[in-house]
Amino acid sequence: MEINKNYLNLKDSYLFRTIAQKVNEYKSAHPERDVIRLGIGDVTLPLAPEIVAAMSGAVAEMGRKETFRGYDDTNGYGFLKQALRGYYAQKSVELSDAEIFVGDGAKSDIGNILDIFGEENAVVVPDPVYPVYADTNIMAGRKVTYINGNAGNNFLPLPDKDTRADIIYLCSPNNPTGAVYDRRSLGRWVDYALDAGAVILFDAAYEAYVSDPALPTSIYQIEGAKKCAVEICSFSKTAGFTGVRCGYTVVPAELVRGGVSLNKLWGRRQSTKFNGVSYITQRGAAAALSSQGLGQIKESIRYYMENARVIAETLRELGLWFTGGENSPYIWLRCPNGMSSWEFFDYLLNNANVVGTPGSGFGANGEGFFRLTAFGDAENLREAAERIKILLR
Ligand code: MLT
Numbered sequence: 203m204e205i206n207k208n209y210l211n212l213k214d215s216y217l218f219r220t221i222a223q224k225v226n227e228y229k230s231a232h233p234e235r236d237v238i239r240l241g242i243g244d245v246t247l248p249l250a251p252e253i254v255a256a257m258s259g260a261v262a263e264m265g266r267k268e269t270f271r272g273y274d275d276t277n278g279y280g281f282l283k284q285a286l287r288g289y290y291a292q293k294s295v296e297l298s299d300a301e302i303f304v305g306d307g308a309k310s311d312i313g314n315i316l317d318i319f320g321e322e323n324a325v326v327v328p329d330p331v332y333p334v335y336a337d338t339n340i341m342a343g344r345k346v347t348y349i350n351g352n353a354g355n356n357f358l359p360l361p362d363k364d365t366r367a368d369i370i371y372l373c374s375p376n377n378p379t380g381a382v383y384d385r386r387s388l389g390r391w392v393d394y395a396l397d398a399g400a401v402i403l404f405d406a407a408y409e410a411y412v413s414d415p416a417l418p419t420s421i422y423q424i425e426g427a428k429k430c431a432v433e434i435c436s437f438s439k440t441a442g443f444t445g446v447r448c449g450y451t452v453v454p455a456e457l458v459r460g461g462v463s464l465n466k467l468w469g470r471r472q473s474t475k476f477n478g479v480s481y482i483t484q485r486g487a488a489a490a491l492s493s494q495g496l497g498q499i500k501e502s503i504r505y506y507m508e509n510a511r512v513i514a515e516t517l518r519e520l521g522l523w524f525t526g527g528e529n530s531p532y533i534w535l536r537c538p539n540g541m542s543s544w545e546f547f548d549y550l551l552n553n554a555n556v557v558g559t560p561g562s563g564f565g566a567n568g569e570g571f572f573r574l575t576a577f578g579d580a581e582n583l584r585e586a587a588e589r590i591k592i593l594l595r
Contacts, residue, residue, distance in 0.1 A: 208343040217333050217563040218242045224547075225557050238586040240513075240574045241557040243377065243531065245442040247505060249486070250498035253441060256489030260482040276478045277469065278304025278450070285491040286450060295422040297452060301465060303472060304479050304487075307449040308407045308436035313338040314475070315403065315432060315451065318467040323368035328359050330378055330561060330568035332405065335371040352567055357381040357525055357534065361394040370395060372421075373405040375412060378564045378573040379534040380526015382417050388424050395430035401459065402431040407449075410440040410503055412529045428454035432464070439531065441490035441499045448479050448487045506531050509583045510576035516587040520594050531576040534561065538594055546572050554589035 215223075221241050229237055249257075263269035283299040290297050305311045312334050321343060327335045329348035336346045349365065351357035357379035361367075372391060374383040383391075395402050402421065409419040421427045436449035453465040479487075489495045514527035517535055524535035537546040543560030550556050550572075561571030578586070 208341050211340050235555045237555045238582045239557045240578055241559045243575045244444050245577050246579050247502045249442055252489045252495040252498050253486045257482050257486040260485035271481045276473050276476055279484050282484045282488045285488040289491050293420050295420050301452055301454050303451045305449050306447045306479055308434045311434050311451045316342055317471045324366050325369045326367035327371045330564035332377045358383055360390050367400045370400055370402045375408040375530035378532055380530035380532040382529050385418050388418055392424045392427050396426050404431050404433045406433055406435040407439055411531050414529055428456045437487050446483055448483050506576045512587050513574050516591050533574045535572050537570050537572050554593045556586045
């Protein structure tokens with residue numbers, strides 16, 4: 203018997219697990235200290251009332267013989283697809299039901315979609331970026347090439363004459379840097395993919411945080427993208443579903459490679475390895491996209507973005523370089539006094555009892571940088587900002 207040896211090429215532990223372990227050790231050693239977590243991007247506000255009502259109604263339906271439901275279409279109920287089509291119509295993007303695949307979150311689909319691509323494909327991943335893109339390819343034995351994000355290009359790398367990619371990962375608004383591609387830059391990637399016959403896997407998990415109407419919130423707002431891009435998105439950050447679990451993947455009908463429809467391949471993969479998202483959850487997701495639901499989830503987003511403004515203001519006062527915090531719940535800062543990412547992590551934890559995420563955990567180019575999230579409780583976050591100000595002044 204052989205194990206999948208590709209796993210031996212991974213780092214020992216997933217970034218957020220390592221951080222959680224370190225914080226737990228610190229808390230056991232100093233139980234009296236009040237540690238504020240601005241590390242993992244996990245929401246803290248409760249579900250919106252419209253979502254709770256819809257989910258409660260769905261629970262009641264499941265408890266009655268006449269309205270009970272068992273298995274349904276693996277790829278999502280018609281009512282949720284209709285709500286998603288309406289959401290995309292507001293972005294001037296037209297989708298059909300068959301192009302939408304409801305799943306249990308962006309992270310799973312980002313990993314699972316690799317099933318439909320050959321092992322020999324050249325994979326390009328921006329550095330720094332969400333670790334799941336590289337890790338899932340390493341698990342499958344694919345070689346990953348990195349494209350440099352840095353302060354010089356505002357952490358928004360573009361293809362150049364040396365770029366050789368079959369699969370390209372893009373995340374905008376970006377995790378971890380909070381940087382957002384504008385239409386022109388995203389258009390450069392779409393043009394590259396169309397020319398090269400590559401496929402872009404576009405992670406739009408933070409699209410709901412974009413408030414600047416000039417910035418794209420879906421790759422399909424870019425001409426030609428339906429012929430070269432898969433879009434993966436989630437209700438986690440949009441509607442506070444990190445603990446509920448629901449997301450969706452769009453595979454356009456026009457996306458064909460090697461004479462084969464990727465929509466058909468993904469549908470085939472899902473019907474074999476997946477049995478769909480619970481009815482209760484999908485009712486909640488559809489309610490999030492109703493007009494009342496959208497109003498309520500936008501309130502939560504405003505709350506988090508006010509947190510982002512507080513952090514940004516603090517960093518400005520301290521004269522620290524950062525990106526993000528506008529159109530994104532993440533703030534990406536340069537560590538003060540030339541500290542490495544993990545040095546700053548320890549310094550902040552030990553002296554201010556504030557937890558962030560070391561930039562180097564997102565790739566080599568993240569070394570010397572640090573990520574803070576705006577998802578915390580507003581009062582705690584103000585306290586954290588105050589502690590950071592006192593420590594770094
Ligand atoms: C993060 O902190 O980067 C995110 O919470 C990770 C995720 O969404 O899986």
